[in-house]
Amino acid sequence: IDMQMAAIAVASGQPEQAVLLADRAIPVVQRAENSALLATILLIKAQALEMMGRTAEADRLRLDSRAHARYGFGSDAQVRAREREIAALGLRGTRG
Numbered sequence: 001i002d003m004q005m006a007a008i009a010v011a012s013g014q015p016e017q018a019v020l021l022a023d024r025a026i027p028v029v030q031r032a033e034n035s036a037l038l039a040t041i042l043l044i045k046a047q048a049l050e051m052m053g054r055t056a057e058a059d060r061l062r063l064d065s066r067a068h069a070r071y072g073f074g075s076d077a078q079v080r081a082r083e084r085e086i087a088a089l090g091l092r093g094t095r096g
Contacts, residue, residue: 006019006044006048009021011089026041029041035068038072039069042061042068048090
């Protein structure tokens with residue numbers, strides 16, 4: 001649920017809230033060993049960080065999420081598609 005709420009926070013222009021939700025969810029998802037979910041929450045957090053002007057940190061987090069994304073989503077095309085979906089959430093959040 002925190003991942004979904006973080007995505008909504010990004011889409012509604014509340015990146016600080018998205019980071020808080022992501023930080024709360026990440027340890028739980030790591031313990032569950034769900035690579036696709038972990039990659040998604042890391043990408044959402046990265047998008048929120050970028051919205052906050054923390055671009056270098058966002059870029060590092062995106063890079064860190066790639067191994068999980070490849071394992072969880074399979075192909076590089078699926079990874080890129082997921083990255084685009086999450087980036088689009090950030091675009092909605094900046095129009096507010």
